[in-house]
Amino acid sequence: MILDNRGLEPPQPMMRTLAALENLKKNEILTIMNDRRPMFLYEQLEELGYKQRTEPQEDGSFKIEIFK
Template sequence: MRAEPKTVELDVRPQLRNKLEPFQLIMDTVKTLGKDDTLILHATFKPTPLLMLMKGKGYRNAVRRLADDHWITTFVHKSRALPDEADLPADDSQPDAHEGDAAGEPDTFVLDNRGLQPPAPMTRTLKKLEQVKKGDTVIIHNDRVPVFLLEELQSLGYAYEIEEQQDGSAKVAIRKS
């Protein structure tokens, strides 16, 4: 006997506004979903890192922007159809710092991602990793430990070290291999 399809609505905007990481809450909710169920997620930004993660778990999505700080993402199992998802380019406007200029020597690039709304920190970091050469290091400074980015770095095979700061921010050193 099959359960009736359900729609689960999850609003993580309060956690995000309080600089709390809602990742575990989202994943715990996803674990409760059946193939015919729908998850509607409310967030303060387009959850691009989550979109990639959920795609890997077999979900399609549709994203709708209601306001600058209110995005609704609908997730359904890949066996079900959804309307086309909206796409918004990331904000890559902040400059990055560069250390080291010796020819052939590994370089270090520093990205200060503090104050940027997600997914800009992750997008900037991954873009910089694509641009640097093998052996270079990219050091990022984020408002908090970048949980979604760490999962992506693991899947891409990058080595990294995390240094949590006393103010709650985090520095992550990523070596391109």
């Protein structure tokens, strides 16, 4: 599942991401695209038991893969 949060103002990207995680099944990966590094999201993911991988993109955005 890919969620493109680019162009949205905070806190919309984090709210959309957390809502999408509610539907994430075991062994699935949620990939989000953000304009900025989601520093506050990382804390939430850790509390909820998710892991993440963040890759800066050439255009300055960030690709974040979220999984259990």
